[in-house]
Amino acid sequence: MSVLNLSSLFAPHSIAVIGASERPRSVGATVMRNLLDGLFPGPIMPVNPKRQAVAGVLAYPNVAALPLSPDLAVLCTPGATVPALLDALGRKGTRAAIVAADDVDTAAMLAAARPHGLRLLGGASLGVLVPRARLNASFAHLAASPGRVAFVSQSGPLCAAVLDWARPRGIGFSCIVSLGDGAEIDIADVIDYLANDEDTKAILLHVETIHARREFMPAVRAAARNKPVLMTRGGRSRDRGGTIGPFMAEALAAPDEVFDAAVRRAGALRVETIDELFGAVETLARSKQIRGERLAVLSNGASPALMAIDEIDATEGGEATPLAPETLAKLASQLPRGCTPGNPVLLGAGVPAATYAAALKVLLEAMEVDGVLIIHSPNALVDGTEVARAVIETQKRCHGAVLACWIGGETTGPALRLFADAGLPNYGSIGAAVRGFRHLVHYRRNQAMLMETPPADLIDTRPARAIAHPIVLAGLARPGGMLGDPETRALLAAYGIPTVESIVVASGEEAAAAADRIGYPVALTVSSPDLARKWDVGGVALNLETAEAVRAAADGILQRVRQTAPEARLEGFAVQRMVLRPHSRQLMLGIACDPLFGPVIVFGEGGRAVELVRDHTVTLPPLNLPLARQVIARTRISRRLEAHGARPEADRDAIAEAMVRLSAMLVDNPEIVACDINPLFSNDQGVLAVDARIRVAPPDDSDLRRLSILPYPSALEETTTLHDGTPVLLRPIRPEDETAHAELVGRMSPQDLRYRFHGSTRKLEHHQLARLTQIDYDREMAFIATRPGLDGRPETLGVVRTSTDADNRHAELAILVRSDLKGTGLGTTLMDKIVRHHRARHTGTIGAQVLAENEAMLRLARRCGFALRPGTDPGVVDCRLPLGDAP
Numbered sequence: 001m002s003v004l005n006l007s008s009l010f011a012p013h014s015i016a017v018i019g020a021s022e023r024p025r026s027v028g029a030t031v032m033r034n035l036l037d038g039l040f041p042g043p044i045m046p047v048n049p050k051r052q053a054v055a056g057v058l059a060y061p062n063v064a065a066l067p068l069s070p071d072l073a074v075l076c077t078p079g080a081t082v083p084a085l086l087d088a089l090g091r092k093g094t095r096a097a098i099v100a101a102d103d104v105d106t107a108a109m110l111a112a113a114r115p116h117g118l119r120l121l122g123g124a125s126l127g128v129l130v131p132r133a134r135l136n137a138s139f140a141h142l143a144a145s146p147g148r149v150a151f152v153s154q155s156g157p158l159c160a161a162v163l164d165w166a167r168p169r170g171i172g173f174s175c176i177v178s179l180g181d182g183a184e185i186d187i188a189d190v191i192d193y194l195a196n197d198e199d200t201k202a203i204l205l206h207v208e209t210i211h212a213r214r215e216f217m218p219a220v221r222a223a224a225r226n227k228p229v230l231m232t233r234g235g236r237s238r239d240r241g242g243t244i245g246p247f248m249a250e251a252l253a254a255p256d257e258v259f260d261a262a263v264r265r266a267g268a269l270r271v272e273t274i275d276e277l278f279g280a281v282e283t284l285a286r287s288k289q290i291r292g293e294r295l296a297v298l299s300n301g302a303s304p305a306l307m308a309i310d311e312i313d314a315t316e317g318g319e320a321t322p323l324a325p326e327t328l329a330k331l332a333s334q335l336p337r338g339c340t341p342g343n344p345v346l347l348g349a350g351v352p353a354a355t356y357a358a359a360l361k362v363l364l365e366a367m368e369v370d371g372v373l374i375i376h377s378p379n380a381l382v383d384g385t386e387v388a389r390a391v392i393e394t395q396k397r398c399h400g401a402v403l404a405c406w407i408g409g410e411t412t413g414p415a416l417r418l419f420a421d422a423g424l425p426n427y428g429s430i431g432a433a434v435r436g437f438r439h440l441v442h443y444r445r446n447q448a449m450l451m452e453t454p455p456a457d458l459i460d461t462r463p464a465r466a467i468a469h470p471i472v473l474a475g476l477a478r479p480g481g482m483l484g485d486p487e488t489r490a491l492l493a494a495y496g497i498p499t500v501e502s503i504v505v506a507s508g509e510e511a512a513a514a515a516d517r518i519g520y521p522v523a524l525t526v527s528s529p530d531l532a533r534k535w536d537v538g539g540v541a542l543n544l545e546t547a548e549a550v551r552a553a554a555d556g557i558l559q560r561v562r563q564t565a566p567e568a569r570l571e572g573f574a575v576q577r578m579v580l581r582p583h584s585r586q587l588m589l590g591i592a593c594d595p596l597f598g599p600v601i602v603f604g605e606g607g608r609a610v611e612l613v614r615d616h617t618v619t620l621p622p623l624n625l626p627l628a629r630q631v632i633a634r635t636r637i638s639r640r641l642e643a644h645g646a647r648p649e650a651d652r653d654a655i656a657e658a659m660v661r662l663s664a665m666l667v668d669n670p671e672i673v674a675c676d677i678n679p680l681f682s683n684d685q686g687v688l689a690v691d692a693r694i695r696v697a698p699p700d701d702s703d704l705r706r707l708s709i710l711p712y713p714s715a716l717e718e719t720t721t722l723h724d725g726t727p728v729l730l731r732p733i734r735p736e737d738e739t740a741h742a743e744l745v746g747r748m749s750p751q752d753l754r755y756r757f758h759g760s761t762r763k764l765e766h767h768q769l770a771r772l773t774q775i776d777y778d779r780e781m782a783f784i785a786t787r788p789g790l791d792g793r794p795e796t797l798g799v800v801r802t803s804t805d806a807d808n809r810h811a812e813l814a815i816l817v818r819s820d821l822k823g824t825g826l827g828t829t830l831m832d833k834i835v836r837h838h839r840a841r842h843t844g845t846i847g848a849q850v851l852a853e854n855e856a857m858l859r860l861a862r863r864c865g866f867a868l869r870p871g872t873d874p875g876v877v878d879c880r881l882p883l884g885d886a887p
Contacts, residue, residue, distance in 0.1 A: 026076075153179065298374045518575065
């Protein structure tokens with residue numbers, strides 16, 4: 001997938017309409033009318049062998065007869081004619097085509113276009129509308145108004161419906177794209193293009209099918225760093241989940257829940273409906289960023305305010321914040337006599353606009369308030385428009401997040417227009433306003449995942465890999481790939497997940513002997529690779545306190561299992577010392593493989609009724625501790641982990657660490673395709689895996705096995721020596737390098753910083769440093785040179801980074817070496833490392849824009865083989881290194 005030649009689709013200079021017609025309500029006639037009515041500024045060339053002109057425009061009998069090569073062709077002909085027409089267009093030099101037919105032979109269409117580099121939108125595409133370019137290359141029934149929002153959908157009818165829906169609401173678009181079948185131009189291609197489109201400030205996606213997940217996730221993550229990306233998805237009800245099979249995690253990781261997890265990790269926002277989609281983008285575009293999730297409500301009516309509080313409390317995402325005593329005191333001095341301050345803040349029906357302003361100022365300045373929802377009900381005692389003006393002026397002075405809800409209809413129009421003109425989000429109903437705040441909360445959370453700075457104490461799993469390898473190999477040799485109970489516990493223990501000691505025996509007599517050794521009471525469980533839910537077949541006995549009880553329980557288990565599951569292979573029994581974990585909560589932790597997004601991790605409430613409770617959440621690996629804590633917080637059982645009564649709070653950090661360790665186990669061992677740890681006991685003393693199952697399979701290159709988000713590429717680490725003999729480690733940058741990266745910038749000379757950033761830079765803020773250290777290894781690479789500092793902490797000596805386009809044709813380079821380390825060979829070492837990396841990736845070229853006065857960098861570039869030429873900007877030199885492997 002690629003953005004190659006997409007400019008010919010979105011900004012063509014000339015267009016050919018193949019199958020142009022004057023037959024009313026035909027595709028060919030509608031496309032011609034839309035292009036002409038839209039006043040497309042370039043040549044429009046209809047192709048029709050039976051007419052001299054179409055819509056008053058000179059027509060041509062075939063593609064070969066066209067007077068020039070069209071940038072874009074719109075094919076309005078039957079599917080059977082499409083391959084031959086595409087071949088003719090490709091020979092003519094056309095670079096993009098829209099295919100309207102829904103009966104086209106996809107393989108033949110692609111075979112005809114591919115040799116010419118001809119990009120295809122469709123089949124079954126409604127077309128493309130780019131209002132600012134006066135381009136309406138579609139057979140839509142309405143034109144689009146100019147705006148800053150791009151709408152992309154795989155459904156042509158939905159694109160047409162959105163046009164109809166948006167017109168009376170005054171919503172404009174930077175472009176509308178109907179992907180159709182997405183046979184060649186995929187949703188990821190369009191996202192990549194729009195991410196760099198200056199006219200597009202937000203990307204709205206309606207997703208039905210994702211054909212190329214390997215491109216989709218990096219594209220969305222890259223776009224979401226620059227602008228809001230919002231999604232809605234069709235077919236959600238069909239993906240709600242399945243029945244419990246051999247592994248509970250596999251059934252709980254329903255496709256729609258995995259899609260939700262992917263959207264969260266991509267930094268995007270998912271909503272339910274088209275109405276909510278556009279409402280959310282308006283909220284995100286107009287509202288100030290919120291610091292947290294605490295909302296205060298200010299209203300002139302008790303009932304609407306309480307309705308808002310109820311709705312906030314009833315939904316996940318945001319909370320009605322308790323006001324601090326100092327805030328309550330300030331409010332009391334501003335409110336009319338008889339008003340008791342609290343949240344909600346109730347002003348009364350007749351308070352003047354000045355009182356709204358005073359109360360709003362107090363709330364916006366309160367540290368415990370992250371956003372304020374103002375609800376105004378119309379009445380005869382106060383002018384709602386005056387109140388709106390007071391609110392707008394106060395917000396301008398205090399710069400907080402304000403959401404306005406003016407309830408009513410006939411009299412609220414002027415106030416809502418004032419809010420719209422001032423760029424403040426405004427809503428006509430309480431429900432819409434609360435949803436707006438919830439969108440801000442969820443978007444903030446998802447963006448935080450992109451900018452996360454994990455703690456420096458990463459879990460070192462290198463010793464575990466040596467233990468895991470033979471265990472996994474043994475599992476691969478077993479039928480079905482099921483690890484035995486001892487192997488499962490050994491693998492979990494190797495990765496630091498505490499387990500209960502379990503002794504596997506062949507008979508009841510051996511079980512009794514084992515129980516004597518480990519001490520009573522014990523639990524006895526049948527051992528079988530075919531039984532996932534041993535409770536259901538009577539395969540478990542608990543609290544056995546004597547050898548006689550163990551023997552009797554073994555006989556009973558064998559009898560019950562042979563009756564309920566006669567086909568199961570029985571390998572004996574597992575004997576465990578009964579675990580006494582006071583105040584424990586039963587959790588479950590597991591691994592499943594989604595057909596589209598690959599391996600996922602499932603966490604939630606455990607026990608025997610997991611499939612009934614269904615209190616769980618899904619996330620994508622790899623994980624760090626902050627991400628794991630967010631996973632825990634999204635479940636209902638999160639509240640039960642808190643202290644209540646005599647029950648102390650469970651150790652959340654231990655749960656999060658177990659999740660991170662399970663993630664590391666999965667990353668290190670891609671052979672793992674399924675895992676259940678249930679129950680995972682959790683109390684104030686930590687966690688303990690009581691029962692677990694793991695299945696492995698030989699690795700392959702399918703999406704089922706490939707991580708959606710690449711983990712840290714430790715294989716790229718290497719050690720080297722500088723000219724003075726100093727050993728340094730060259731490795732990819734990690735999020736926890738933020739502090740050392742800030743120190744690197746702090747030790748640079750002002751001149752070197754100007755050379756690197758092409759401007760005056762003294763200090764980088766957290767979000768800038770996070771952006772530099774938390775990278776997507778699919779699209780970017782940054783190698784740092786590091787060594788232990790005098791205080792023992794690692795220090796960053798230099799960094800070289802590249803950002804690669806979606807086609808892997810060109811990587812843009814930047815390099816920074818600590819000012820006091822010039823002349824040590826570090827710059828050459830870093831350049832050699834990044835060049836070797838891109839040669840291995842088969843990147844086409846590496847380039848850099850260097851200030852002409854930066855003589856040291858220009859010398860380094862020449863030494864490394866770069867060709868230098870004047871850049872497009874004065875005082876800038878364009879440096880290019882062809883690698884010879886352009887795709």
